[in-house]
Amino acid sequence: MEVRSSSPTTMGEPSPSGRFGSFGGRFVPESLVGACKELEAAFRSAWADDAFQSEYATLLREYAGRPTPVTECRRLSDRLGVRVLLKREDLAHTGSHKINNVVGQALLARTMGKRRLVAETGAGQHGVATATAAALFGLECVVYMGAVDVQRQALNVFRMNLLGAEVRPVDSGSRTLKDAINEAMRDWVASVETTHYCLGSVMGPHPYPWMVRELQRVIGDEARRQCREVLGGDDPDFVLACVGGGSNAAGTFAGFVDTRAALIGVEAAGGAAIGHGVPGVVHGMRSHLLQDEYGQVLEAHSISAGLDYPGVGPEHAYLAEVGRARYVEAGDDEVLDALRLLSETEGIIPALEPAHAVAYVARAAGDEIPTGSTVLVTLSGRGDKDAAEVMELLG
């Protein structure tokens, strides 16, 4: 595998300043500029290096459990009148697609001689994945998590602790994902010489949006091959994924961007940065952002801690602007309905995040998604982590 240098519309390499169109960039304190450049150089070198690629592929196969399957949902398809395929990232080690990214970044951290990982987490999936990779590589690990999320994702906090990571609750701001990112960046500012910031999505300063997309590209590349087997050489009509920061969607879209498939990202209604945000700059990037008239960042609200983020990865803002991908929303109630629907029809309990994508398919089937269409949905994570909260919500 090599870095693709085609234009940004095909999800290739961003501009030298890390731009996808006008989005992206590197808006960080001067203390971090050198670290971002060092990381970019390390990633470029590693990604072009056969030995690194081979070790990464081996880890994905032997440790993360790849390839994950594509599952045809026969009962759900009968119910909706569209042919639904699921890309099963819920079956990857640690229960979500996050492992693809962290294994790659942990390998890079080792290459750069960094002995400590810091990370942020909302739903806990990225925190668990980072703690896992840190254990695998023998690295110190600190995970920042909003105090609200610590409450609603207690099981994942316990898992991170079991894996040897330190979880630091964040009490500032809205006490959710965006504040955990602020705190992780502050830690990185103070420890940049020894620490790698293992960012969890296709966001942040260059090279993160590009690097994380490339590390997640495996989802789309696998899915494309698998869909062609299932669909007799054809691609799906629609490819869907949920979007918070947007890493599982970026990885999925990367595999299909040069096909005829319609790409659809599904945002949480209360955190729809593309749907309701305007261009702004936070967390090192220019992208779409929920903000007030003065530029103060607004709090996002979602049933799902993983989508409770007021921004979105800059490449998604670009894909929306040029019209290659479309972004829609799903609300909390229909997400719970979708979670139940997939559980009852297929025996698969999704995480709340990808339940947003399922909710949109359920709503749009027979309408915006015509009857008889083929639809691939990336099931980015499994529902175990949300079980306690969903139990409370569904009574």
Added chain:
Amino acid sequence: MSRVLSDAADETSPSGGGNAPVGSLEATLRAARDEGRKLLVPYVTGALTPHWCDVVRAVAAAGADGLEVGIPFSDPIMDGPTIQEASARALARGATPAGIVSELSGVDVEIPLAVMTYYNLVFRSGHRRFARRLVESGVAAAIVPDLPLDEVGEWARAADDAGVETVMLAAPTTADDQLEAICRRARGFVYGVGLLGVTGERDELATSARRMARRLKAVTDKPVLIGVGVSTPDQARDVCEDADGVVVGSALVRRLLEGGGPDEAAAFVGELRAGIDA
């Protein structure tokens, strides 16, 4: 205003910049420095209390050479707990960028003022509009810590055109060649970050603070001030052995958060002044 042309290599700076005339902040700081005075630029959070402009006046009268006024942002990643708390309190009081800048037009102090804020507030306002507002309120300069050299061009050009000085930050991790480029682009003064970390009080002055000052002084004749982690009169005096002056924020803002008013602020700034004059 005297038109001093310095750092002719500016034309080749990646961020452009040209040879903008020296503004009032740099002119004031240079003049004071050239008279042998060490420079003191305190920081206060705008709109922190109903009478915050009285704090500005008191600090100016207590021996400051310039003043940094923070325009609070919801997500201040370069700031530690003290400034974060002050920003949150100010925002809860309804602070807005335009309101703070507008109030500054009425403070009528003798020293030049700079605002410190994060880029999204500038971007949202629009570069030229933001710069124009600063000029209209008599604010000399802006400090935007999340606009490093590679990203500062668009804002800095608008600021230069309007006559607003853009203070640039240099960090202990900044490479030597970048240090020179940052100094060329800097207006007003060069802000040397004293340590790897966010704003906040520290028990001891980091060894990196004086090293940062020496590195900067070796490549520029613009005023070099060190901030971040400079909290006490003794620390300020120490770093001024190498630097032209200091920026002190969290130690002052903490006193305001603890209920101190203009008198307490002035007393502390007086202590800092005495410290660096000693």
